[in-house]
Amino acid sequence: MEIYVIRHTEVDVEKGSCYGQSDVALSNDYLQHIDQVKSKLPSEFDQVFSSPLKRCRILAQHITAAKIEYHNSLMEMHFGTWENQLWDNINALQLQEWMDDFVYAKTPEGESLELLYKRVSLFIDELRGHKARRITLVTHAGVVRCIWAYLLDIPLENIFKIPINYGEGMVFKLGETKELDQIVKMVF
Numbered sequence: 001m002e003i004y005v006i007r008h009t010e011v012d013v014e015k016g017s018c019y020g021q022s023d024v025a026l027s028n029d030y031l032q033h034i035d036q037v038k039s040k041l042p043s044e045f046d047q048v049f050s051s052p053l054k055r056c057r058i059l060a061q062h063i064t065a066a067k068i069e070y071h072n073s074l075m076e077m078h079f080g081t082w083e084n085q086l087w088d089n090i091n092a093l094q095l096q097e098w099m100d101d102f103v104y105a106k107t108p109e110g111e112s113l114e115l116l117y118k119r120v121s122l123f124i125d126e127l128r129g130h131k132a133r134r135i136t137l138v139t140h141a142g143v144v145r146c147i148w149a150y151l152l153d154i155p156l157e158n159i160f161k162i163p164i165n166y167g168e169g170m171v172f173k174l175g176e177t178k179e180l181d182q183i184v185k186m187v188f
Helices: 030-038 054-063 092-100 113-127 141-152 156-161
Strands: 002-007 047-050 068-070 134-139 169-173 182-185
Touching: 002 141, 030 054, 047 054, 054 068, 054 134, 113 141, 113 156, 134 141, 141 156, 141 169
Parallel strands: 002 134, 047 068, 047 134
Antiparallel strands: 002 169, 169 182
């Protein structure tokens, strides 16, 4: 099965904002960005899965006329009480404690990177049972990085070394087992 993984297009938030699972708006020129993404994709998919957050839903609705399945597993990391705050305004001590162990430490009332990785990995493993030939996932940078980590066995400590711009994605083939997974296109 061929899987296209796409990060949503640019959002309309103040630079330096922590917005994880907050339902933020897309930038004013989002239709232009969506057209750019669509130009890089095949015209048809057997199945489309999307994060239920608006910034992903809108892109998913524009790339397919087919039914879209929304999954919480494809949502960005939940930053708890830090949601919708500027990173510079977050309590410095709490932020440092999290940064010192960002893989396993949860944000206040949020989740850890490890928890995000586990839900994304379970979702990918569940896809192995689908009979579709080509599917797409519309999601977020953290989820895309977790998919990279899953496919390549990259330590979670290193996933922020993987740049994922708005509207970018990757293509991989999902095998019957994890050992048979294969990256087809690094970035599109």
